[in-house]
Amino acid sequence: MPIMGLTGNYAVAHAVRLARVQVVAAYPITPQTTIVEKISEMVEKGEMNARVIRVESEHSALAAVFGAASGGARAFTATASHGLLYMYEVTWWAAGARVPLVMAVVTRAIGPPWNIHVDHQDIMTLRDTGWIVSMAQENQEVLDLTIQAFRISEDPRVYLPMVVGLDGFILSHTRAPVDVPEQEVVDEFLPPRRQPYVISPETNLVMGNIAPDDIHFLMRYSMSEAMEAAKKVIEEVDREWAKLTGRRYGGLVECYKCEDADYIAITTGSWSGDAKKAADMLREEGYNYGVLRLRFIRPWPTEKIAMAVEGKKGVIVFDRAVSMGATGPIFADVAHTLYGSNISLMGVIAGLAGVDMKARDFAEAMRMFSSRVEEEGRVYEPRFWLLPRRYRGRPERVKEVAKRWS
Amino acid sequence: MVVNIRKLPDRYYIMPGNAACPGCPETMGLRYIKMALGDNVVLVIPAGCSSVIQGIAPRSGINFPILNIVFAAAASAASGLKAAFEAQGKDVHVVVWAGDGGTGDIGFQALSGAAERDEDIIYICVDNEAYMNTGIQRSSLTPYGAWTTTTWTGKKEHKKNIPYILISHGVKYVATASVGYPTDFIEKLQRAAKIRGFRYIHLLAPCPIGWRFDPGLTAKVAQLAVQTGLFPLYEYINGVFRLSPIAKKYKDPKKRKPVIEYLKLQGRYKHLLNKPDEVKKIEEYIENLWHLIDALEKTFTAEGGKGEAIYRSL
Structure with missing residues (x-):
């Protein structure tokens, strides 16, 4: 496995490539921007087979990857700070729909005044949404967590979207040696996409129309149970990744x-x-x-x-x-x-x-x-x-x- | 291409027990979509009357696969859904069905973005000229003079011209249609379906509740909007503009019905029926609208009958 000098953002991009993500949509925001830049570059150079939707806002970025995920594609987005707040509404919709999805949040302070530097005020707003929220300490973990995120999110016991948090500039723009796994290793670890339902003419399914209040209540309960189940899945995934790569972090x-x-x-x-x-x-x-x-x-x-x-x-x-x-x-x-x-x-x-x-x-x-x-x-x-x-x-x-x- | 409505499938696309009001134009429009495009369609619906009309989960009163999505995100969710189908090698019509608010106001940024990116989707704005689902509040597409629950003495601004704005985006296909002319709408849907890229259809959908008219008159009101010249029907395909055959004659002001015939059917205009100055403002709006149509016709022409050939080929 090659050791590369990667910024945290490039580690995310390589993980997204290795996870065989099919649809990416994102809107540039410091310090997230270099993630989508790198992904776009890899796609245009033919190193990655994905469609990049260059949306006009973060609200649309998450809506687009949510649409893609609902249609059966493995999808990814990334944002930070005000971008996360702008897409906040869609974070709830995506989690409530139980559609597996992965997002990177490059943590950054929220204004005013304008400030591009790190704090955790942005990612902490996700606590109530139903997203699995993780935080990395260094760039190797950023790559590993991002690959694991697809596995965790797409586990039938979970079926919740997952965020990988990495600190702005401290990780996102700082180069460190990262062991980038071979494609075969990731393919062995990450099965083809699984999701609870797919919106398509064949399924003729409706997602999100009005439900009786007690059913909606039980849907919230079921999300909470899935969060509990995720604890076990996270530990399992940690162990299995260690078997394949020798890197173990301790789970939760x-x-x-x-x-x-x-x-x-x-x-x-x-x-x-x-x-x-x-x-x-x-x-x-x-x-x-x-x-x-x-x-x-x-x-x-x-x-x-x-x-x-x-x-x-x-x-x-x-x-x-x-x-x-x-x-x-x-x-x-x-x-x-x-x-x-x-x-x-x-x-x-x-x-x-x-x-x-x-x-x-x-x-x-x-x-x-x-x-x-x-x-x-x-x-x-x-x-x-x-x-x-x-x-x-x-x-x-x-x-x-x-x-x-x- | 001429559509014979009798030869189209007559299955129940809109099921008994859906939650639409009597005389609802949205259920009319929804039915025409599947009559035109068949079953290879997925709808993306933002917040609006159609979120409710579907009925209560786990069932649905509309025989379509539907991705419901938050208000401001219809065009972007549809972009992603289409990308997913493409990634899996599926050829599916992704159709956005959004109201005038979800199109021209809160959803406008996403719409403009998707149009500029030339996403391969069909976007239908079902325009009932106000926020009907929340109880008849004005939108930027509410016409001048109309009463709503946020414009009690009548709206002071004219209707925002969304199809014109979409033409300015340079998209592949823009059309206006009215639920009062189903075959025209179906023909347009079928032509749009043969084109790749961003396609926009602006469907006028008179709402008996919000416009204050007899629920039996939806189709008539929808026709009168065209016949008075208030709502010209046209198509714009790959840079060529053409008035729709049924609406061509209303280019001549003498052939138009007096606008008062349209206004007097609707309670939302009750307060201005006896105010000739106000009616005159609406008449002036019609004149200006047709100046614009005239300019579009002259600007977006194709030489040597090429334009007509484009229409015939679809």
């Missing part, structure tokens, strides 16, 4: 030094690498940290999280998004997962709008949390704002900026 979550840890930091996405480095730093200081990286936000890995934090002194959650008036979205889900436990819990909101988070920034929050736990006993701090470095501990400067800019 990846645990870094969790076993002997006293404290667990929960993260998702590319900055998990920095969190792991911070855990190593703190271990030298005597705080035994492990990192639980969420590879999937939906389905929510309830059991895996509960198991990983069992008997620990504290859990600190890093959110790169915030639900205004509440907490970070991952924190909220961790909090309900730990209901009834006495474990110390802190939610940190950091890295919004692309503000850089280095290992030392993670270490600072983790150190503060652990020392508080060891001094005060049980800590419960649902919303701690880890401000950009030069504003930390300087409330008068924060006030000044707030006054000038809001």
Whole structure:
């Protein structure tokens, strides 16, 4: 298998080629654009046999691939930030129709002001839609997850669309060595497309007309059950991919030094690498940290999280998004997962709008949390704002900026 | 090509028990689609009356395969569906059936995109001149003077000319049709079916509920719109414009019926029947519309009878 130097976006494009996707529709948006550029190039050079529909908007992009998927084709789209918000309506329609589909979301902040840098505010809006939501840490995983996404989405126990999240610029535009599997390996892993129904003259089927309310209710229930079933499928797929390629990620979550840890930091996405480095730093200081990286936000890995934090002194959650008036979205889900436990819990909101988070920034929050736990006993701090470095501990400067800019 | 309606299939394409109102023009139009194109058709339907007319799942009162889709996405979902059929080597007519809102307002961006990309689909705008499904609110295709529940004293703007805008996109086929002239509509569908690329048919569909007329008069009102000159019937094929044979004579203003005959049948115009100035504005609109038709005829001609040959070949 050739090792190629690929950006995260090119890793997505190669995965889409290897998955033998038949229809692609997308609208350019930074930092997603190079995905469709690369796919268009591969199609025009004859390296990939697909139709690229160069739509006029993201709303149409998802509608077009949804139409293609409903007609029986393996289909793919990609977007980011405002593009995802613009197609939001169609994300619900696609999930509710139970048509397998894969999308890459290159995470990016939402304006105003205009900002092309990474945070997770965009992808977190998908939590309620019925899409399986995954997040990669590095480019190899981007490629592997994208191929796996078709298998998971098209599994008859699931039949839900799936998103592969990759962090804008940090992954999307940064080249890294990626082991690109041979076509035969992917063909062995990915069976021909399966889907619950196909719209065509032969089937004479109607999708989406009005249903009795109780049937609609049960359709929602069935989606929720499919999400639960997806947990098992995700683990199976992880194991099978490992057999073919030797790469295994841990399914719903990846645990870094969790076993002997006293404290667990929960993260998702590319900055998990920095969190792991911070855990190593703190271990030298005597705080035994492990990192639980969420590879999937939906389905929510309830059991895996509960198991990983069992008997620990504290859990600190890093959110790169915030639900205004509440907490970070991952924190909220961790909090309900730990209901009834006495474990110390802190939610940190950091890295919004692309503000850089280095290992030392993670270490600072983790150190503060652990020392508080060891001094005060049980800590419960649902919303701690880890401000950009030069504003930390300087409330008068924060006030000044707030006054000038809001 | 002349269509003999008696020789077309007379199967029940619209089943008893569908949820359409009495006198509904949409069920008329839907029936003509399958009479014209046969069973090798898939419909894509955005939000609108036709989302409801289908009836309650798991059944459907319309004997078509249908992909229902969100309001603004009909043309794009149809583009994708067609691409899927092509990828599988299936030759299927993908037909969008969208209202005037789903076409000219909320769905316009997707329509314009699909037209510009020359997607191989047939797009039918079933134009009942207002948002009827939500209860008769004005659209950009509601004509001047018409009462709606958001224009209580009559709309102040004229109807947006969508087929003209589609001609400006340079698509392969644009036609106007009226549910009052089924054979004309069926002929147009069959001609459109022989062409590859983006095809647009604007179907006038008078709504008894929204226009406030007797449900028994749908066809008559649909014919009067043509006979008064308000709704010219034409085709534009590969750069050649032609008035439809049944509508040709209305080019001559003297042959048109007075517009008041059309207006007085409809409650939505009740408030302006005794206001000659308002009626005059509608008459002026008709004049201007025919100036445009005249210009289109003169612009999009083919030399040496070539245009007629194009029509005869289809």
